[in-house]
Amino acid sequence: MERNRWWPVVGCGLVVFMATLDTSIVAVALPAVERALGVRTAAAQWAVLGYLVPLVALSLPAGRWLDRTGPRAALVLATGGFTLSSLAAGLAPGLGALVAARVVQGAFAAVLFALVPAVTVRAVRPELAGRASALVMTLGPLGAVSGPVLGGLIVQAWGWPWIFYINVPAGLVVIAIALASLDRDALARPDRAFAAEALLLAAAATALLLALSLSASRGPAWLALALAAVPPLAGWWRTRTSAPFRRLARFRPAAAPVAAIMLNALVISLVEFLAPFYLQRVLHLSPVDAAATILAMPAAVVAAGPVGGLLGDRWGTARTAAAGAAVTTAGVLLLVPAGGDLGWRLAVVGAGTGLFAGPSFAMLMARAPSALQGTAGAAQSLARQLGFSLGPALATLAWAGTGYSVAGMRIAFGVAAVAGLAAVPLPWWAGRAPSLGSDTGGGVRERDALRSP
Numbered sequence: 001m002e003r004n005r006w007w008p009v010v011g012c013g014l015v016v017f018m019a020t021l022d023t024s025i026v027a028v029a030l031p032a033v034e035r036a037l038g039v040r041t042a043a044a045q046w047a048v049l050g051y052l053v054p055l056v057a058l059s060l061p062a063g064r065w066l067d068r069t070g071p072r073a074a075l076v077l078a079t080g081g082f083t084l085s086s087l088a089a090g091l092a093p094g095l096g097a098l099v100a101a102r103v104v105q106g107a108f109a110a111v112l113f114a115l116v117p118a119v120t121v122r123a124v125r126p127e128l129a130g131r132a133s134a135l136v137m138t139l140g141p142l143g144a145v146s147g148p149v150l151g152g153l154i155v156q157a158w159g160w161p162w163i164f165y166i167n168v169p170a171g172l173v174v175i176a177i178a179l180a181s182l183d184r185d186a187l188a189r190p191d192r193a194f195a196a197e198a199l200l201l202a203a204a205a206t207a208l209l210l211a212l213s214l215s216a217s218r219g220p221a222w223l224a225l226a227l228a229a230v231p232p233l234a235g236w237w238r239t240r241t242s243a244p245f246r247r248l249a250r251f252r253p254a255a256a257p258v259a260a261i262m263l264n265a266l267v268i269s270l271v272e273f274l275a276p277f278y279l280q281r282v283l284h285l286s287p288v289d290a291a292a293t294i295l296a297m298p299a300a301v302v303a304a305g306p307v308g309g310l311l312g313d314r315w316g317t318a319r320t321a322a323a324g325a326a327v328t329t330a331g332v333l334l335l336v337p338a339g340g341d342l343g344w345r346l347a348v349v350g351a352g353t354g355l356f357a358g359p360s361f362a363m364l365m366a367r368a369p370s371a372l373q374g375t376a377g378a379a380q381s382l383a384r385q386l387g388f389s390l391g392p393a394l395a396t397l398a399w400a401g402t403g404y405s406v407a408g409m410r411i412a413f414g415v416a417a418v419a420g421l422a423a424v425p426l427p428w429w430a431g432r433a434p435s436l437g438s439d440t441g442g443g444v445r446e447r448d449a450l451r452s453p
Helices: 006-037 046-057 059-066 071-091 095-123 126-158 167-181 193-213 221-227 230-237 240-250 252-282 287-294 296-315 317-335 343-367 370-400 406-423 425-432
Strands: none
Touching: 006 046, 006 071, 006 095, 006 126, 006 167, 006 370, 046 059, 046 095, 046 193, 046 370, 059 095, 059 193, 059 240, 059 370, 071 095, 071 167, 095 126, 095 343, 095 370, 126 287, 126 296, 126 317, 126 343, 193 221, 193 230, 193 240, 193 370, 230 240, 240 252, 240 370, 252 287, 252 296, 252 317, 252 343, 252 370, 252 406, 252 425, 287 296, 287 343, 296 317, 296 343, 317 343, 317 406, 317 425, 343 370, 343 425, 370 406, 406 425
């Protein structure tokens, strides 16, 4: 019987936490970056977009490449690149160098996010896939929601470069784990279509992310910019390189978990974005008290994550993921009336996310065709990043549309509740789909269900 290897799972969890943390932690440091480098806010914002654009654009090309390359070599390469670019970002003498380092960092993060699912599910036996997935994927939402708190503490104590320097020791640890615990393999060269595919998706990602970042300040003009993403996206969809993703999208047992993952990311990012404003502007809490209240959500994510993994292995990943989505939605519904104490309501949201994250991840990787494991990992990464980007944009639109009133905040929480409700039936729907395997415990890795593009 194949033995379980938990060190690669620990390394993957660390990678996911650091790469997700870097999507949110930099936003907190932007005022310090502006002062240190002498730039305006509009220009400094590219330190955030420079990371997100390649992260979104390269997820699917990276997944297609990972379907045919060695996981050990890819993990060492991507972690090394992410670590070195983090160091370069911290040492950047000006904004141009910082943005360039962030672009490289985002590119390697795209490979890491696509790679981690396959490494995780292959490291342990199928009956433990739920617990392994919970360990890794609980840290993703934790990195997202803890970014503002950790970023503020690090910038205040050591200065903004340290939000990048902290990646260096973590990256070295992951490389050591990969070299010591994974089987030796080799990298495959990206094919000729890789660059063209990446350029088309980068054009679409740039237009969409810029539109979302301008949604509150530019009125309806942001919609025109968002529409600019359609032509390159349509062009990519018609290429042969999109065939693996199209195959996956037609396969309901894999497509439904991906959609649920995106909706869950939208919900928690919307709540995480709006909660500090409500706590400070409506309840008049100090920044320290507001941060302490918000910590209830990541604390609940961490506490519920192992429970979700255990339930996924014993009760079934589909049912556990659906239950987690329902608990998350219940927590958001409690936020809609927005009473005096948000801490326990945020804890309910976090607990649901912890229950959902690991089982949904395990269900996707168990049910995705074996030849599309890299594409499945990339698809869930892309879905998660799109959800994290859409949440704050929708919150801002709802809030700004009412003149930044308390009623607008409640409408925004209502939008999150609707998204959460839409996510609840998706794991159950995926679990009911005809498949070549079963999901009675940790899930059984399935054979190829689709063989033609």
